[in-house]
Amino acid sequence: MERLIDGERRLRREYSADFKALVLRQTRERGASVSGVALSHGLHPNMVHRWLREQRLLREKALPGTPAFVPLPVQSVVSQERVALPVTPAPAPVSGICEAIHIEVQRHGTTVTMDWPVTAAAQCAQALRELLQ
Structure with a gap:
């Protein structure tokens, strides 16, 4: 032994x-x-x-070598058209001076720009959530 x-x-x-x-x-x-x-x-x-x-x-x-990474072909679909989102209109500002929320989102080759008054931040958040789903 x-x-x-x-x-x-x-x-x-x-x-x-x-x-x-x-x-x-x-x-x-x-x-x-x-x-x-x-x-x-x-x-x-x-x-x-x-x-x-x-x-x-x-x-x-x-064992025969198995690659750790196998590339898969991904078909890319990019649309250059503008997408209209259903948006609840923001209330009019109380005073003449209004601070605004400016958001620019780029997804799948499309850019969405949103300008919202600070007083309507809740509606802005809702629209952004719907956009990013």
């Missing part, structure tokens, strides 16, 4: 491929834990985890 590399002192253990396969097969059994299998064979669980990683890497190398 194991062979000591240096005969004088225990430097590093080397395990046969059959022994590794046996241990890894036991870890795949239902209800088995890697730690339990490792300890039953006198191994540290980290060693068995390393063997599992190495086995997974070998399997991944054997």
